[in-house]
Amino acid sequence: MLQVSQRVHYGLRAMTELAKAYGNGPVSLAEIAEAERLPAGYLEQLAMPLRRAGLIEGRRGLHGGYELAVPPADVTVGAVVRALDGAVAPVVCLTVEYVPGSCERDPVCLSRSVWKRVKDSVDRVLDSITLAELCTTSCAEPAVTFIPPEQIQRLGAKDPCSIAG
Amino acid sequence: MLQVSQRVHYGLRAMTELAKAYGNGPVSLAEIAEAERLPAGYLEQLAMPLRRAGLIEGRRGLHGGYELAVPPADVTVGAVVRALDGAVAPVVCLTVEYVPGSCERDPVCLSRSVWKRVKDSVDRVLDSITLAELCTTSCAEPAVTFIPPEQIQRLGAKDPCSIAG
DNA sequence: TTATAATCCTAGTATCCGACTAGGGAAATC
C-alpha cells in the first residue's frame, strides 16, 4: 500500500541526476533518460511541472538541457514530489481544496486523525531530505551482497525498479 | 500524492464501528454499511481478508455479524491496513517479494533510501495507533466550526470522504 | 543560412487496476 506513482519515482530519479551534474552546465533529457533508463518522452512531461515550480531551468538549442535552478542543498525531496503529484494527502479531507465540514462524517470521523498523522509524518521526512544529502549518502544501505545470476534472469519481465505491486 | 485506497479507507472505518461495538455481540455488515455509508457488497469483500488475518470473527445466521477477534486495544491500525492492502511499500524494492539486487540500479540508487525512510515513518505511525485509542480520542481535532448549508449543497456530486484527488 | 539539437506544448491512446455489482451457496436462528 501507499505506492508512489511512476511520475514521482521517475521525477525524483531525474532530479538526482541533475543534482549530481550541478555546476557542470545543463544536462539533456536524453542523457537523463539514458542514465536512469527512463522513457524520454514521458520524462519530458515531468520536466514541465518541475520547471514551473522553479526547481529546474531549461536551456534550448544545441548543448542545451536542464539544470537545477538552485543548489542541491536547497532542494528538498518534498518540494520535488509536491511539484509532480501535489501535496501528500491520503484522503481528500486533508487536501487544500477540501472545505472544512463538507463531509457529513466530519464531526464523528474516527479515521481522519490517522491519516493526518501519516501525512505529517511523511511531510516531515520528505522535507528533511535534500538532493545534496541524497548525493553524498548515496549507498549507505545497499540492498545486496551477492546475487546469483540465475536469480536475476528469473525476474526478467518485471522491472523491479518500478512502483510496488 | 500517496493516496490511500478506498479499500483501506472503508476497511478502517468499518473496523472503528466494530471497535465501538466491542463486547455487545456481533454487528452485521448491513449495519456497518448503514452507519458508515459504505456499499454493502463491497464491504463484504473487505471482511474476508480481515477475518483471515485474525482481526475479526464472523457469526452466521440471524443476529449474526462480525466482531473483533481481540480487544480494540490490541488491534493496531497498521495491522488493519496490512490485512487489506499489504505492507506499506512506496516502491517494489521495498516489498518482501523483492529479491535484493535484482534491480540493476540497486548499487547506485539514490532514491531508495528516501522511500525506505518514508515507509519506516509511516509504519511507526500506523503501528502506534490502536482502535481503542481511535475510539476514545475521536474528535480531538474537528475540522469544522460552522458550515453554510449552501456550501454543502454545492459539493453535491463528489463524496468528500473518498480518497484524495 | 541551413541543419541540427534541444526545450516546449498539446493531444491522443491504451492498458491496467480499483471499485464496485451479481449471484449463488452454507450455516445459524426462529
Added chain:
DNA sequence: GATTTCCCTAGTCGGATACTAGGATTATAA
C-alpha cells in the same frame, strides 16, 4: 423450513496512469 446472515467467485465498468505522437520554438554551429 423460512429467513437472515456470512462466505466465496466471477464479472464489469470507468477512470486514471503511463505512456506515444506530432509539432512549434529557440539556440548553436558549420
